[in-house]
Amino acid sequence: xxxxMSWNExxxxxxxxxxxxxxxxxxxxxxxxxxxxxxxxxxxxxxNGVIEVFEDVVDNPMKDGxxxxxxxxxxxxxxxxxxxxxxxxxxxMGSLLMRGNRAEADSFLTKQFRxxxxxxxxxxxxxxxxxTSSAENPxxxxxxxxxxLDYTTLGSSAGTAASVAAGIIPMAHATDGGxxxxxxxxxxxxxxxxxxxxVFSLAPGGSDLMSVxxxxxxxxxxxxxxxxxxxxxxxxxxxxxxxxxxxxxxYTEQIKRDPGKLRIAVSHEWGDYRSTPHIVAELERTAEFxxxxxxxxxxxxxxxxxxDAYEAQTQAYIMNFAQTIAEKLExxxxxxxxxxxxEPMCIRVWEEGRFASYSERAKMxxxxxxxxxxxxxxxxxxxxxxxxxxxxxxxxxxTTEYLTISDNPSVHDxxxxxxxxxxxxxxxxxxxxxGISLPMAELENGLPLGMHALASQGNDGLLxxxxxxxxxxxxxxxxxxxxxxxxxxxxxxxxxxxx
Numbered sequence: 335x336x337x338x339m340s341w342n343e344x345x346x347x348x349x350x351x352x353x354x355x356x357x358x359x360x361x362x363x364x365x366x367x368x369x370x371x372x373x374x375x376x377x378x379x380x381x382n383g384v385i386e387v388f389e390d391v392v393d394n395p396m397k398d399g400x401x402x403x404x405x406x407x408x409x410x411x412x413x414x415x416x417x418x419x420x421x422x423x424x425x426x427m428g429s430l431l432m433r434g435n436r437a438e439a440d441s442f443l444t445k446q447f448r449x450x451x452x453x454x455x456x457x458x459x460x461x462x463x464x465x466t467s468s469a470e471n472p473x474x475x476x477x478x479x480x481x482x483l484d485y486t487t488l489g490s491s492a493g494t495a496a497s498v499a500a501g502i503i504p505m506a507h508a509t510d511g512g513x514x515x516x517x518x519x520x521x522x523x524x525x526x527x528x529x530x531x532x533v534f535s536l537a538p539g540g541s542d543l544m545s546v547x548x549x550x551x552x553x554x555x556x557x558x559x560x561x562x563x564x565x566x567x568x569x570x571x572x573x574x575x576x577x578x579x580x581x582x583x584x585y586t587e588q589i590k591r592d593p594g595k596l597r598i599a600v601s602h603e604w605g606d607y608r609s610t611p612h613i614v615a616e617l618e619r620t621a622e623f624x625x626x627x628x629x630x631x632x633x634x635x636x637x638x639x640x641x642d643a644y645e646a647q648t649q650a651y652i653m654n655f656a657q658t659i660a661e662k663l664e665x666x667x668x669x670x671x672x673x674x675x676x677e678p679m680c681i682r683v684w685e686e687g688r689f690a691s692y693s694e695r696a697k698m699x700x701x702x703x704x705x706x707x708x709x710x711x712x713x714x715x716x717x718x719x720x721x722x723x724x725x726x727x728x729x730x731x732x733t734t735e736y737l738t739i740s741d742n743p744s745v746h747d748x749x750x751x752x753x754x755x756x757x758x759x760x761x762x763x764x765x766x767x768x769g770i771s772l773p774m775a776e777l778e779n780g781l782p783l784g785m786h787a788l789a790s791q792g793n794d795g796l797l798x799x800x801x802x803x804x805x806x807x808x809x810x811x812x813x814x815x816x817x818x819x820x821x822x823x824x825x826x827x828x829x830x831x832x833x
Contacts, residue, residue: 335372338365341501341822344373348556349504349563353407353451363395363408367455370410373502374456376825382477383487383496385415386424387456395453404451405566411452413507414494416460417550418443419539428460428474428490431662431675442537442571443550447507450566458493458506462677464514465655466738467752468492468729471677476731479522480820481781485728488521490514491553495522498553501822505559510549511654512647513723513759516771520723520784523773523813524553525801527560528759529568530791531766532578537571544575546702547650547763555812557802560770561585564794581795588795589802596629596717596800602725605640607757609725613783616775617722620785623774624720627807636719638708638761646701647760648749653695655680656687679738679748686745706765713790718800721758723771723784729755758786768794772801773812782813 337344338361347355355361371392374384391397395408398420402408413420416427419437421444426432447454459469459477469477469492477492479485480500487495491508495518498506508515510528519526531542534550554560565585570578581588600621602609609617625631659671659680671681712719734740735751742748753760762769768791771784789796805812817823 335368337369337372339369341825344369345501345821345823347504348554349406349409349559350556352409352504353405356407356409363400363402363453364393366408367392367395367410367453370455370503373822373825377500377502377820377822380478380483380820381480381496381500382475383458383493383500384412384502385426385457385459385475385493388423388454391453391455398448398454400448400453401451404449405562406451408451408453409505410455410503411447411506412456412458412494412497412503413454414460414491414509415457416464416490417507417509418447420444420454424457428462428464428469429676430474431666431672441539442535443567446535446567446569458497460490460492462680462738463655463658464490464509464511465651465680465683466490467517467736467756470731470737471739478731479728479781480818481523482779483820484730485781486731486733488518488728491518494553495519495524498522498524498555499818500820501817505552505554505563507550507552510551510763511547512651512763513756515549515551515553516723516759516769516784516786517756519553519771519773520786521728521782523782523818524555525557525560525773525812526553526771526784527551527564527794527797528762528769529564529794530768532570532576533564533568533794535569535571535574535578537574541575545654547647547654549763556810557589557798557805558586560801561589561798579792585795585798589798591799592803593796593799597715598624598629598631598718598720599634599636599716600631600720601633601635602721603635604721604757605644607725607754609722610727612778613722613725616783617720617785620774621720627803636709636712638705638712642701643705643761643764644753646698646705647753647764648746649694649698651749652683652687652745653690653698656684656690659684660688677738679740679742679745682745702764705761709761709765709767710790717789717796719788721786723758723786724755725757726755727777727779728781762788766791768797770797770801772804774804776814
């Protein structure tokens, strides 16, 4: 296959830049899709982030209803194999139980993607039902970090993280129930924005009332792509339980201006959890950098009962995932999850949560409410909370303690262990806050380390403004200007030559 451009040229374009090329007639949507398909063919055997490329859509980008006049003008896009459904396409949710499952209709967000001009050409890997921290069941697939293949991408937006980081695709869909956009963005060197509650719709199968911790979003390599993605895909479907708000000014305009002097609270001590010394040092360096941009930076912890927050998040996960698994069993006429087709910790979560009472759920919601009110009060005095994206270094492939193939007999102990590494992200899901992971730091072994910023609900634009200010100050050189070892620029091909 002849490529429309060299891989070095391809790697220089974000989605916004690629859309401009397409609008100017310098490349067609089909040629862009073929370039992505070639990147998948070359690199996916190593990173294993893409489950399927839709060859029929690569050949005919208009086939499924993509609007070529949308802002992204036919830019290739992939969806995580969990979340918005694509009519007639497989959606297997990282589970052997769901093999062969096909969606009967597009989700509302799928239509928003296509209306924005995104050409959905494939699906990316996720752990089973998105519950665990990494797409790493040898019986399904193992997704590897393109910076070092011995390490995990984490998750649950695993394949999206690997594919964007490796330069295969400039932007892809992700979901976040406790950090699943931001955590893999942080360890793969991507930008990962989890928007506020009331931005992206979960219709028709869910809502911000039913699926209170679940959020949709994506991974990008530039702030302007993140801003344009939210601007053009946001909005509620008919019958939402709560209003879907719109900013007074599009984010793509807001990010052209620096924010004013921000009050930034910095911390790594959350409840019982602390970062490792090296990660603390990287946080300190980031805080000094932001101070150098003119912001007021102070080390202060939110006045929140974080023990209650983790308890609420654990209960939400147990109840919500038990319900998800129960629904899939009912669809298949099964009374319990079959061993061998559902991973051990998912079975234990189902057993723990399937008989949860209304009073237990009401207690959880009460903890959500108390946490959200306390965080809201904290944001009366502070604009931004800055933490690392993770408290511990990226695990090696095969670190089963964080996986749903773990043999830990205790669901609660397993979750407590998860929070010890993913300490800072879940509170955004509890409170509906926007959070972003920015690729500003690195671990001792050279792997990327995200820095994580939170803002008050609805202040997504402020996070993007801060991100854009940082991006300009870095001259666009996220990850200190480095690229992962497995990257499209290493593909041995040149402009006009076959892969």
